[in-house]
Amino acid sequence: MSPTPRTSAIHCHRLxxxxxxxxxxxEFELEVPPGAILALLGPSGCxxxxxxxxxxxxxxxxxxxxxxxxxxxxxxxxxVPPEQRRxxxxxxxxxxFPHMTVAANIAYGLGRSPAARVAEVLELVGLAxxxxxxxxxxxxGEQQRVALARALAPEPAVILLDEPFSNLDASxxxxxxxxxxxxxxxxxxxxxxxxxDQEEALAIADIVAVMRDGRVHQIGTPHQVYRTPASPxxxxxxxxxxxxxxxxxxxxxxxxxxxxxxxxxxxxxxQVMIRPEWVHPTPSxxxxxxxxxxxxxxxxxxxxxxxxxxRRITSRIGSNRLLATGDRVxxxxxxxxxxxxxx
Amino acid sequence: xxxxxxxxxxxVLVPIAALVIRVAGAGGExxxxxxxxxxxxxxxxxxxxxxxxxxSAAAVxxxxxxxxxxSDIAGKRTWTVLVSLPLVIPSYVLALSLLSFFGGRGLFADxxxxxxxxxxxxxGAWLALTLSTYPYVFLVTRAALRNVDPSHExxxxxxxxxxxxxxxxxxxxxxxxxxxxxxxxxxxxTLSDFGAxxxxxxxxxxxVIYAQYQGRLDRTPAAVLALVLIVLALVIVWAExxxxxxxxxxxxRTKRQAPTVALTRRWRVAAYCGLGGxxxxxxxxxxxxxxxxxxxxxxxxxxxxxxxxxxxxxxxxSIAAALLAMAAALPVVVLxxxxxxxxxxxxxxxxxxxxxxxxxxxxxxxxxxxxxYLGGLYQSFTLLVLVYAALFLAQATSAGEATxxxxxxxxxxxxxxxxxxxxxxxxxxxxxxxxxxLLAGGVLVFLTTMKELPATLLLRPTxxxxxxxxxxSTTNDLFYARAAAPALLLLLASAVPMYLLVIRPRxxx
Numbered sequence: 001m002s003p004t005p006r007t008s009a010i011h012c013h014r015l016x017x018x019x020x021x022x023x024x025x026x027e028f029e030l031e032v033p034p035g036a037i038l039a040l041l042g043p044s045g046c047x048x049x050x051x052x053x054x055x056x057x058x059x060x061x062x063x064x065x066x067x068x069x070x071x072x073x074x075x076x077x078x079x080v081p082p083e084q085r086r087x088x089x090x091x092x093x094x095x096x097f098p099h100m101t102v103a104a105n106i107a108y109g110l111g112r113s114p115a116a117r118v119a120e121v122l123e124l125v126g127l128a129x130x131x132x133x134x135x136x137x138x139x140x141g142e143q144q145r146v147a148l149a150r151a152l153a154p155e156p157a158v159i160l161l162d163e164p165f166s167n168l169d170a171s172x173x174x175x176x177x178x179x180x181x182x183x184x185x186x187x188x189x190x191x192x193x194x195x196x197d198q199e200e201a202l203a204i205a206d207i208v209a210v211m212r213d214g215r216v217h218q219i220g221t222p223h224q225v226y227r228t229p230a231s232p233x234x235x236x237x238x239x240x241x242x243x244x245x246x247x248x249x250x251x252x253x254x255x256x257x258x259x260x261x262x263x264x265x266x267x268x269x270x271q272v273m274i275r276p277e278w279v280h281p282t283p284s285x286x287x288x289x290x291x292x293x294x295x296x297x298x299x300x301x302x303x304x305x306x307x308x309x310x311r312r313i314t315s316r317i318g319s320n321r322l323l324a325t326g327d328r329v330x331x332x333x334x335x336x337x338x339x340x341x342x343x
Numbered sequence: 344x345x346x347x348x349x350x351x352x353x354x355v356l357v358p359i360a361a362l363v364i365r366v367a368g369a370g371g372e373x374x375x376x377x378x379x380x381x382x383x384x385x386x387x388x389x390x391x392x393x394x395x396x397x398x399s400a401a402a403v404x405x406x407x408x409x410x411x412x413x414s415d416i417a418g419k420r421t422w423t424v425l426v427s428l429p430l431v432i433p434s435y436v437l438a439l440s441l442l443s444f445f446g447g448r449g450l451f452a453d454x455x456x457x458x459x460x461x462x463x464x465x466x467g468a469w470l471a472l473t474l475s476t477y478p479y480v481f482l483v484t485r486a487a488l489r490n491v492d493p494s495h496e497x498x499x500x501x502x503x504x505x506x507x508x509x510x511x512x513x514x515x516x517x518x519x520x521x522x523x524x525x526x527x528x529x530x531x532x533t534l535s536d537f538g539a540x541x542x543x544x545x546x547x548x549x550x551v552i553y554a555q556y557q558g559r560l561d562r563t564p565a566a567v568l569a570l571v572l573i574v575l576a577l578v579i580v581w582a583e584x585x586x587x588x589x590x591x592x593x594x595x596r597t598k599r600q601a602p603t604v605a606l607t608r609r610w611r612v613a614a615y616c617g618l619g620g621x622x623x624x625x626x627x628x629x630x631x632x633x634x635x636x637x638x639x640x641x642x643x644x645x646x647x648x649x650x651x652x653x654x655x656x657x658x659x660x661s662i663a664a665a666l667l668a669m670a671a672a673l674p675v676v677v678l679x680x681x682x683x684x685x686x687x688x689x690x691x692x693x694x695x696x697x698x699x700x701x702x703x704x705x706x707x708x709x710x711x712x713x714x715x716y717l718g719g720l721y722q723s724f725t726l727l728v729l730v731y732a733a734l735f736l737a738q739a740t741s742a743g744e745a746t747x748x749x750x751x752x753x754x755x756x757x758x759x760x761x762x763x764x765x766x767x768x769x770x771x772x773x774x775x776x777x778x779x780x781l782l783a784g785g786v787l788v789f790l791t792t793m794k795e796l797p798a799t800l801l802l803r804p805t806x807x808x809x810x811x812x813x814x815x816s817t818t819n820d821l822f823y824a825r826a827a828a829p830a831l832l833l834l835l836a837s838a839v840p841m842y843l844l845v846i847r848p849r850x851x852x
Contacts, residue, residue: 058497058602082500083509089501095494099516108512109502154503 007070009034009158009190010055015064017050017214024050025061026214032158032207037184037191039201042211043237048194051211052160055192056089057082069157088151088189090161094143096135102146103131109154121149125183141172148180152187159184161193165200177204198238202226210234226275232339235273242279242313246272248338256309257288257331266338273337279315281305281329291327305329351671352693354726355705355733358712359573365711366570369563377567386571389547392465393533393579399473400529404480405522407621410614412488415603422618423485429625430478431837433794435538435815436830438471440629442542443636443823450635450823468543472533474625479532480525487521488514493602506604527583534576535701537797538811542818548572549703549797556707556801566711569704580699630834636827643824653808653829657836660724660799660809661792664731665739669785671732672739676781677773679740680747681755691740698737705734706801727802731792738791739784746780747773786840793837810836 008031015028024047032038040048053059055066057073057080065075068087073080088109097105106121107114122128125145135143144164151159164180165173181204184191195201201208202222209219210230218230229235232243246255248270253262255272281289281303292312293304296319303315303323315331323329366373407426411419429437444450446461462470491514499509537549548568555565606614675694678687697705709730713721720726750773758768796811803812810829817825 056497056501058500081505082497083503083505085501087501089498091494091498093492093494095492095498097495097498097513097516099519108499108504150498150502156501 007034008032008067009036009069010192011067012051012055013065013067015051015054015061015066017047017054017059017061019050023047023214025054025064028064028215030209030216030219032190032192034190035188036206037181037193037204038207038209039205040192040194040209040211041198041201041238042196044196046211047214048196048211049162052089052162052192052194055158056087056160057085086154086157088154088156088159090144090147090151090159090164092163092166094135094147094167096143096146096150098135100135101131102127102133102135102138105135105146106131106150106153108150114153117153121153124152124186125149126179140168141176144168144176145179148183152183152189157190159189159191161191163194163196165195165197173200180204202238208238210237212237227335228337229273232271232273232342235337235339240276240314240316242274242276244272244274244311244313245341246270246338253336253338256307256311257313257333260333260336262336262338264338266340269341271339271341273339274313274333276302276314276316278334278336279305279313280332280334281315281317281323282332283323283327284330285328287328287330289329289331291323291325291329294323294325305331347671347674349690351667351729351733351736352690352697354729355697355700355709356693358708359700359705361712361716362566362570362708366563366566369567373563373567377571382568382571385546385548385551385568386575389534389572389575392469392545392547393530395469396472396476396533397526397530399469400477401480401522401526403473403477403621404525404529405484405518407477407481407618408484408488410618412485413604414614415605416611416614416618422622425622425626426481426618427478428838429474429629430482431790431834432475432625432629433538433796433811433833434471434475434532434536435542435796435811435818436633436833437475437625437629438467438539438542439814439818439823439826439830440632441467441471442818444628444632450632463543463545465543465545468540468545468547470624471539471543472536475539476529476532477621477625479528480522483521483525484518487518491517523583523586527579530579531576531699531701534572534579535703535797537703537800538815542815548575549701552703552707553797553800562711565707569707572701573704576699576701577696580696630831633827633831633834636824637831640824640827652806653810653813654832656807657793657809657811657833660728660731660807661789663724663728664735664792665785665789667728667732668736668739668788669781671736672743672781672784673774675736675740676743676747676777677769680744681752681773694740695737697733698735700734701797702734702795703797703801705730706798710801722802722804724804724807727799727804727807730798730802731795732788734795734798735788735791738787739781742784742787743777743781746777750776790837790840793833 010030010032012028012030015025017023017025026047028047028051030040030051040051042048050059054061054074055068060079061074063076066073068085073085097108100108102122103118106118110117118131119128122131125148127142127145127149130138130142135146138146165176168176177200193204202225205222207219208222208225209216210225211217212233218225218234225234225238229238235241244255244257246253248262248264248266248268250267251261251263252259253270253272281287281291289305289307291303292306295302298319300316301319303317304312305315306312317323410416411422411426416422441462442449445459446452446463449459449461452458495513495517496509499513500506504512535549537553540547541550541553548571552565552568552572555568556562559565675690679691709726710721713726717726754776755768755772758772759765763771794811796815799809799812800815803809810833813829814826814833817823
């Protein structure tokens, strides 16, 4: 992240947008520091694409304002048209102009004599020499690179990516995620990308904003969002989680698994959230839990452990440890996250 | 299969080949016809006229399509129907209504006493043909506009293009193939139109060829001019093919519709006036004029001079042509789609080339050939229907093709794998899956044959009459009231299939 706080590259302030009776944005707040890659993460229908389209200028909000690079581009009185916002957009289906070559697509947003810049961004996205191809002659991954190159070419203040990897198959997706991250970093671009895939958001973004029902519910580094989710819903949405009832005291919390240290402010009846990889089984003939199921993935493995009360929790452990269905284990817990008891 | 496929195209292709040989053999006389100032003037006039009609039809069609698809005017579905409906009005009926409404002796002058300037000649022909050809451009452009992915336009906007530049550089090029295809239809229609130009008294190729054929014993000049017209039509087809680039177009993956453009109050008024004027001129005026003439004829005690023979002739000829075209389309489609080879491609191409030829030239070639070599068939109902079917076979094949392309070839392979032969598979799998497409094509052929005029005039057996011929001859003799009843009947008969095919399913056949 940027070492010195400058003005944010994008600032959305109290954005509201309705489509008929449905509310897509509800007092939506977001700040993106310059040079950061921010993931707008949320389930489908949460309003994340609407937020992107409002920033780009394709949809006008019912209320609120957007600043890009310190300039207000839309508020209650006026709206700067998309072509004057210096925003580059990478569409879900890439939206490459089918009647233009790759080079013409990239040159579209450039002024006169664009050849040098076209060559430069083609090089940047690793497609040097493919400028004369037509979009339909490229593979999905190449089309995506062209879309990114086209958006980057005019050196916009910010790049917006709408579900950029959803049209790629799984093996290509991992590679493109890494490449897009590298390309954006090399171009020193500020970017917002929209996704419903938490793994993708955590892997690429510097900052993750978790969105639900038209609002940002938590914003932070991937680490913060994963380790200290702001609500049970976010905890479930950004990763696998187990919830147990517990009683919190000073510096500790007691559950049916035992008593564990905690340093939060909550006291009394709480919900205790645990991630599977925080659960450490140790083989023991008198262990409290029984291994009832076992999935081996190679890089790690999942164990399903049954507690004396019949409750089951999962544990993710390294693949080099050998535990089998029917083994008894004791359970240690690294860390816990506490929430007030629901209801 | 090959026999049936070629069997329908050959009766047209062989006479044309014979025409070429005949003209080539005529030697010096050919040059006497070609190398005259009159021929040159005729050529230039025909080209300019076709270009003028095509340009205005394209402008009107694209503007109407844009307004209806992309602007925020009200009543879009109604406008779509009203703007497409003139497709069923043959150009000569439009010409008839324009002629009989305007002018000192026109309906308007008759009723109000105020004489409007008369509309005839080149201007009248241009107006009549523009009004009857713009729906071709409108329908294909509308479909193409609806298929443009809205994110393309948004991508252009975010790259710094204003709304006009985005439309011009991104949307327009994507609908250009559609506009070109629609314009091609308009141009070919205009080039081969005989009814409107002859009623308007405007000398382009078709009218002069007919006059030469009727008026002179020596028919070589007519043959030469017909060949020039054929070449002209082929050049237009070739030019349109050339204009297609190497871009690949796909329907938008997202079914999101592009947002509508809000018109300013001024433009909105202009849009309603423009569309209203168009519908008035192309639809309300012709139908209104025909109804008025009919009413006046009845009020004046005139018995409707309805030649039922013309109705029977029209329907019998059209149904026979539609059935024959459907029967011939089946093998052409199956060969072209499932058994691609050099020969099947040639057959396919031949079908479309024949479709693009001006009817009067085809009719003339067939007349020469039949008179010389097929004495028995000359001026027979069989030959007329054969020519109809060949002329409009492309309509039946394109509809059948669209359906067959959607049938998974695995189904046929599965049938073969289950022990059924090629014929059994065709009968039990392929045909049942594509007959609806063929039927739709057959309806189109029926509709087009009903309106056909020049080939009917040249090839009809003595005593055989159609509605089109009646309208043309009574109008030519200025008996407008007598043309009204057959014209209205023709519109009615065409409007029903048109409604079923084009408007109700709300997609192109």
